[in-house]
Amino acid sequence: ESDSSVFVADEAAMVGFGQQLAQAISGGEVIFLNGDLGMGKTTLSRGVLQGFGHQGSVKSPTYTLVEPYELEALTVFHFDLYRLGDPEELEYLGIRDYFTDQSICLIEWPERGEGILPVADLLLTINVEQRGRRITWQAQTEKGRQLADKLKS
Ligand code: ADP
Numbered sequence: 704e705s706d707s708s709v710f711v712a713d714e715a716a717m718v719g720f721g722q723q724l725a726q727a728i729s730g731g732e733v734i735f736l737n738g739d740l741g742m743g744k745t746t747l748s749r750g751v752l753q754g755f756g757h758q759g760s761v762k763s764p765t766y767t768l769v770e771p772y773e774l775e776a777l778t779v780f781h782f783d784l785y786r787l788g789d790p791e792e793l794e795y796l797g798i799r800d801y802f803t804d805q806s807i808c809l810i811e812w813p814e815r816g817e818g819i820l821p822v823a824d825l826l827l828t829i830n831v832e833q834r835g836r837r838i839t840w841q842a843q844t845e846k847g848r849q850l851a852d853k854l855k856s
């Protein structure tokens with residue numbers, strides 16, 4: 704299956720893409736955010752959260768690993784696994800409870816949780832392009848394909 708991608712020129716456009724993504728989400732999605740430090744994963748997450756009505760700040764939960772946002776329509780769990788030593792530590796966080804139809808999971812540094820995290824519905828990768836970024840995404844499940852289809856239109 705082919706990847707889709709879009710160029711995002713600046714931070715505001717990154718937030719805008721996140722808001723678009725929120726509109727395409729139906730609930731229960733697991734989304735992996737790949738890309739190096741400083742690529743804009745948290746910025747994109749802020750856009751998704753704003754798309755669901757969150758108005759406060761959004762910071763990478765680098766030390767707590769996960770930050771829950773209980774919003775009107777659903778709960779968003781925002782993960783940053785950069786400092787996760789061992790994927791098994793996720794078991795102690797009780798993460799299985801986080802992956803439900805009433806919640807969505809946005810996961811920065813998902814490779815650190817390999818083996819414990821479920822398969823992502825959507826894999827999203829951010830790279831530098833010129834002075835902005837290119838976001839590339841790929842569906843891995845039927846739910847992810849539905850999401851990707853909505854993103855295109
Ligand atoms: P990450 O979570 O991937 O480490 P952040 O979301 O914290 O990255 O963003 C790092 C920096 O990148 C911020 O200063 C942000 O303003 C900037 N940034 C985000 N998106 C873009 C973009 N599309 N073009 C240029 N800079 C961006």
Ligand code: MG
Nearest residue numbers: 744745763811
């Ligand atoms: Mg971050």
